[in-house]
Amino acid sequence: MTATVLSGKELSKTLSDELSVKVAAFKDEFGYAPTIAVVRAGEDPASASYARAIEKAAAGRGMAYQLHTLPENASQSEIVALVRELNADHSIHGIMVQEPLPKGIDEAAVKDALSPDKDVDGVHPVNAGRLTQVAPAGRPPMVGPFFVPATPAGGLEILKRNHVEIKGKHAVVVGRSNIVGKPMAMLLLRESATVTICHSQTSDLAAVCRTGDILCAAVGRAQMIRGDWIKPGAVVIDFGVNFVDGQMCGDVAFAETVEVASMITPVPGGTGPMTNVMLLSNVVEAAKNQAT
Amino acid sequence: MTATVLSGKELSKTLSDELSVKVAAFKDEFGYAPTIAVVRAGEDPASASYARAIEKAAAGRGMAYQLHTLPENASQSEIVALVRELNADHSIHGIMVQEPLPKGIDEAAVKDALSPDKDVDGVHPVNAGRLTQVAPAGRPPMVGPFFVPATPAGGLEILKRNHVEIKGKHAVVVGRSNIVGKPMAMLLLRESATVTICHSQTSDLAAVCRTGDILCAAVGRAQMIRGDWIKPGAVVIDFGVNFVDGQMCGDVAFAETVEVASMITPVPGGTGPMTNVMLLSNVVEAAKNQAT
Numbered sequence: 211m212t213a214t215v216l217s218g219k220e221l222s223k224t225l226s227d228e229l230s231v232k233v234a235a236f237k238d239e240f241g242y243a244p245t246i247a248v249v250r251a252g253e254d255p256a257s258a259s260y261a262r263a264i265e266k267a268a269a270g271r272g273m274a275y276q277l278h279t280l281p282e283n284a285s286q287s288e289i290v291a292l293v294r295e296l297n298a299d300h301s302i303h304g305i306m307v308q309e310p311l312p313k314g315i316d317e318a319a320v321k322d323a324l325s326p327d328k329d330v331d332g333v334h335p336v337n338a339g340r341l342t343q344v345a346p347a348g349r350p351p352m353v354g355p356f357f358v359p360a361t362p363a364g365g366l367e368i369l370k371r372n373h374v375e376i377k378g379k380h381a382v383v384v385g386r387s388n389i390v391g392k393p394m395a396m397l398l399l400r401e402s403a404t405v406t407i408c409h410s411q412t413s414d415l416a417a418v419c420r421t422g423d424i425l426c427a428a429v430g431r432a433q434m435i436r437g438d439w440i441k442p443g444a445v446v447i448d449f450g451v452n453f454v455d456g457q458m459c460g461d462v463a464f465a466e467t468v469e470v471a472s473m474i475t476p477v478p479g480g481t482g483p484m485t486n487v488m489l490l491s492n493v494v495e496a497a498k499n500q501a502t
Numbered sequence: 503m504t505a506t507v508l509s510g511k512e513l514s515k516t517l518s519d520e521l522s523v524k525v526a527a528f529k530d531e532f533g534y535a536p537t538i539a540v541v542r543a544g545e546d547p548a549s550a551s552y553a554r555a556i557e558k559a560a561a562g563r564g565m566a567y568q569l570h571t572l573p574e575n576a577s578q579s580e581i582v583a584l585v586r587e588l589n590a591d592h593s594i595h596g597i598m599v600q601e602p603l604p605k606g607i608d609e610a611a612v613k614d615a616l617s618p619d620k621d622v623d624g625v626h627p628v629n630a631g632r633l634t635q636v637a638p639a640g641r642p643p644m645v646g647p648f649f650v651p652a653t654p655a656g657g658l659e660i661l662k663r664n665h666v667e668i669k670g671k672h673a674v675v676v677g678r679s680n681i682v683g684k685p686m687a688m689l690l691l692r693e694s695a696t697v698t699i700c701h702s703q704t705s706d707l708a709a710v711c712r713t714g715d716i717l718c719a720a721v722g723r724a725q726m727i728r729g730d731w732i733k734p735g736a737v738v739i740d741f742g743v744n745f746v747d748g749q750m751c752g753d754v755a756f757a758e759t760v761e762v763a764s765m766i767t768p769v770p771g772g773t774g775p776m777t778n779v780m781l782l783s784n785v786v787e788a789a790k791n792q793a794t
Contacts, residue, residue: 318635318646339631342688343680346701354610378703380710386691388635395699396634399678402703404710407687409638411670411694418672418696421713 213446213471216368222483225367226271229487232494233272236501244497245274246330246490247296250308251289251315252282257308264306267486273493276302282312289315290323297325303500304330304493327499330492332357332393341396355499357492362394364484365426365447366401368475374424374445376401382422384408384415384435384461390428390449398424415439425471427461437466446474449481505738505763508660514775517659518563521779524786525564528793536789537566538622538782539588542600543581543607544574549600556598559778565785568594574604581607582615589617595792596622596785619791622784624651624685633688647791649784654686656776657718657739658693660767666716666737668693674714676700676707676727676753682720682741690716707731717763719753729758738766741773 237243246268248261261277268275278292289311296305305328311317321329326336340356369376381403385391391407399405408418419425419439425446427435432452440446450461460477468474475481529535538560540553553569560567570584581603588594597620603609613621618628632648661668673695677683683699691697700710711717711731717738719727724744732738742753752769760766767773 322646335628335631335635337631338634339627339629342630342634342684343627346678346703354614378705380705386638392634392691399684399699399701402701404698404700404704406696406698407691408696409691409694411638412696413670413672 213468213474214372215468216372216473216475217479218364218368218475218481218484219479221368221371222364222487224371225484225487225491226267229491229494230271232491236494236497237272240497240501242301243272243274244303244494245276245301246304246306246493247276247278247299247302248306248308249278249280249289249292249296251280251284252312254310257310261308264486264489267490268493271490273490284312284315286315286319289320293320293323297323297328300500302328303497304328304489306331306489307333326356328496330357330360330489330496332359332363332492333389338388338393341393341400344400346402347400355495357496358397359389359393360485360488360492361390361449361481362397363488363492365394365449365475365481366397367484367488368447368481369424369445372473374473376403376424378402378404379423380404380406380421381424381426382406382408382419383426383428384419385426385428385430385449387428391426394426394428394449398426429461431461432459433461433463435462435467437463437470440467440470442470443472444470446471447481448475448477450477451482505760505766506664507760508664508765508767509771510656510660510767510773510776511771513660513663514656514779516663517776517779517783518559521783521786522563524783528786528789529564532789532793534593535564535566536595536786537568537593538596538598538785539568539570539591539594540598540600541570541572541581541584541588543572543576544604546602549602553600556778556781559782560785563782565782576604576607578607578611581612585612585615589615589620592792594620595789596620596781598623598781599625618648620788622649622652622781622788624649624655624784625681630680630685633685633692636692638694639692647787649788650689651681651685652777652780652784653682653741653773654689655780655784657686657741657767657773658689659776659780660739660773661716661737664765666765668695668716670694670696671715672696672698672713673716673718674698674700674711675718675720676711677718677720677722677741679720683718686718686720686741690718721753723753724751725753725755727754727759729755729762732759732762734762735764736762738763739773740767740769742769743774
């Protein structure tokens, strides 16, 4: 059996087209564009490049974008002051603070300073808490609107748009970061999967992975998850972004896994291209919440 | 093999004695007692009885207690106004809003109104989010102080005080409530267990339970978890409080399980007696945070 390769690149185009329609409708109704402000500090080239990618994606959807770059030696209080200023600015609907921040900056304190209503990357504890506390899908909502981090939201969207059954399935999430692993686990739990969260301390990780009907990898180690760790017929979502000899690859050994799984996201072209469109979707939701 | 029965009743006495010492030290230093305000509405007899138990436990530790009872027909805005008044009252250090609130009251909105700094039962989304986002135990803290719901905090304390190894073990949590199942899963993840969260949609729950080195039951169904669902030598924490023919029993079939597990909490006398002392410990922490 050879797995179906789930293209996030193709899906992201569909979602981008859908988003453009929503943005146009928003502008018709309210007379202004949903606007994202990106905050970054220092010279990190990956962060600068990511900011440009968001700018390009926003422009492509008809959305407005602002970049606020602080110097490498910006102080904690300068960064927090900028975030507070953006919180109070009614022309900004979503704020994303890019990591890494310069050394010595308390990233948690910066996240805490974000208005949860503008925290379109879902990093504020209120948004993380609402995702943890939300009722299972299909049951009455028990919490208000909230934002989910874009990367795991993109992974879930790939599953849903490819009609992968989640309810009652065993989902194994490898990695427990606040930006991918834990929110992905909470999203899958909300969809009523039985969810196992694994990490560096997990005993016999291969055996645990083999119990997963859905396997999500977010560890940041190139091709760590081997083909014989995969339950035959499993659906594999690879969040890894690693480089080996200048070539991008995921956390899953693709060539081996594609022979065992029923579906798999490639790297590149899988979860990666989904992130920006999910982030920008959150900005449109934020703009709607703030307009009404 | 017969399991060691882990008495929460005995352990709660030890913790209460330790707490009394902390309260006395606090009063010596600051000249006033850590104070909890309990908010309840209506005539629910279980809720009234629970409030009296907290009062008695607080008095026994030298702590101050206030009861605010609203009528059964109290409105949403009256309850929220009371919570806000208590938030602003510097003589109150912890607030617990007892459920159930009267029909038609939006419990989530009431929780949202709580000051996270006084939310000693850990129900505000900020506290749920900090518990989700906190770094694994032993790694640098990435989030500020926060409060964990008392019942799962008591379950973890039973494990720790009985020297149960958690790191690298497979913990299975049955139940995904916001007050027990999900926070217990997050606590075990923080201690670096591999954590599986099960619920009503889990396929072959018995088989999943049998993979647990640590099995936590929080489903609210009398003796649902049978002896042959238990991995031999597992440690079983039973959060269930059910009544069969007027007799209190847990979610785990105790007589069968005690022959298979290595350790088990009884019901009554297990996790139940731990809850109030964990809640009051949070009140003392809150009072300290607010004093400094």
